[in-house]
Amino acid sequence: MKSGTLLAGGYVLGPEAERGAMASLHRARDVSGRRVAAKRLLDERHAERQRIEARVLRSLDHPRVVKVLDLVEDPAGRYLIMEWVDGVTLARVLARDGDPGLPPDHVLNWTLQAAEGLAYVHEQQTVHRDVKPQNLMLSPDRGIVVVDFGIARTFTHEGTMEIGTPGYMAPETYAGGAVTARTDVYGLASSAWTLIAGHPPPLGAPGPLAGATPALTQALRAALAVDPRERTPSMAAFAEALGGRLRGGDGRDMAVVIDIDPSRRPLLESVVRTVAGVFDAAASSLALVRPGGSLLYYAAWGAGAEEIVGRELDPGRGIASRVIENGRPQLVADVHDDPDWDAGFAQRTGFVPSSMMLVPLEGPDGPLGVLSMLDRRDGRPYDVEDLGRARLFARLALDALLAGRDAEPETRTTG
Template sequence: MLKTSTIVLGRTLNGRYRVLEPISAGAMGAVYRALDARTNSEVALKHATHPGGDQRFEVEARLLASLRHPRVVRTLDYFSDSSGHYLVMELVPGSDLDKVLKAHGQPGLPVAQSVDYARQACEALQYVHEQQIVHRDVKPQNMILAGEGIVLVDFGIARVLEEQEPLGTAGIGTPRFMAPEVFAGGRVSPRADVYGIAATLWTLIAGEPPVYAGGKSLSSISPDVTPELERTISAGLELIPERRVASVAAFAKALGAPLAVEKGTSLAISIDVPDASRSLMEAVVHTASGVFGAAAASIALIDETTGELVY
């Protein structure tokens, strides 16, 4: 059952979009199927809770509307009214990878198929990062398997690089897919999305998301995982940002031939060695990851529909 929303079904917003039914809900808003009266076509309407204010929403929505990539959902329109901020996006036909995974059964999808989906998602993320945007909520539910492959959707908590984090947005995301530095309120960079795509790939193969700083090895869950692939995913899941794979391009490159044990791309050139001054941040991130893992186990802190933290 979806989280209760204040939007009345059948209501027309902005004189144009008639709300038909809920699609999903989370800590930062809800997504509805709506009918565009001007085009007589269905769209996805996101009612966003946006603590940054009207001006910030305007800037970010305009930037999202400029994105043009076959693996990135198109933002068609945006507006605000007394009830909040809204993003109008194309309605992508298909199933999200979480549903695909659940339909397949345990432990998870075939390794080659999972890697292919991750590569396609990296294409979308690389383009998004080139536009100075970090998605921040990369997970199977936000990847739609459409006719031409994976499409990245739901930019409801995306951030423009170099912007200061709005008060109240630290820690918003999905447990075990959100990079620890995001939870800790640190600077958000494309490496946060690297963590998300690595956690997504782990989930597609294992059938469940990885555990922060511990848990089983992926190869113990799926024997088809090669040592090279396991090292690649582990490098993407590094808790300390500077130790993590530097970009989705580097991560995708390392996935280029992951099923051949004797082949693979070294990740050494894409991983920065943290300065000694980062030791404090390392301690903070490790502590935060422990708290985050504990929070993820607390039903009271988790939205039962989406799996998101709801403080």
């Protein structure tokens, strides 16, 4: 696309910076003149997945993770707009300064910084899937920043497309296996090995790593295990094996809970966070029935979470109220075709989904509330198999949620 092209949203494209098989990256500016990065998504087959994914990525906020600002759909193409990060990728640092690799102590420091950002991403139920030196930016004022989330995916228990870069992809991704935090552990360990050795590690059992201590070599080998079950399980465990410790609390949590007894917050956060991860959802919410029959949103995760928590849905309004009234779970392939869809309520939360799955929380005296999953991140609607698993999840969570049914927090009433 020609430099100077004006996109929807007022973004002005600059020169192309990089090009790959699935995307091209442009320098750009927003309406205020601020520099941004515009990643053109070339694969039109997964447009809905890209829209859903962008909503989640916009909610990520951590100093070691590039900020996704917008998804622009324009006649000129579909662009993911991200903050511009000044600096140089570690791939370029290696090409410039490697002899053939870089000093292990430098690489160790960078790896621990990248692990901080990726640990936060994993806590938000997302996997990067393409961790490599080209996607680790060394910024003069921020240190390492993890960039290029155009193909990030949520945790899932299903097979997935093969996405990533040979040499850094975890072996399970070649076969469409499950994507977990261990997938990114492999990518980061492979990146660290590459930066020290000057080349990616061999698949299987890497040999000696020149210049590295035995402890560092062993930590990298454990993180490069072919079988994910034998691999270092998390970024925190990887950092500990490297002799470091991750600093927490820097990022914005995508789980939002109403102002209630602090002892109950972890439970409610866990419910909405876990259900989003298990069901590959762009957003999830938990609404409980109040005296009079209205539904109050106690907790939510993902896109629109801050806006929906604390809001109250009047009796008889919306799909969630229908679930309470008939006591049956609902699969909604397209919310716009549902006669009970409350578009005004959704617009006030700032998040209008395409599809939904809603499950009632059935207490001994009737429905206690509704657990909702919005927009599966692969772009497909939920199906009957998902519904069966969701009902099981709701039953497992029910006993714990019963303890909080008498809370009476302040609310914001709409409608």
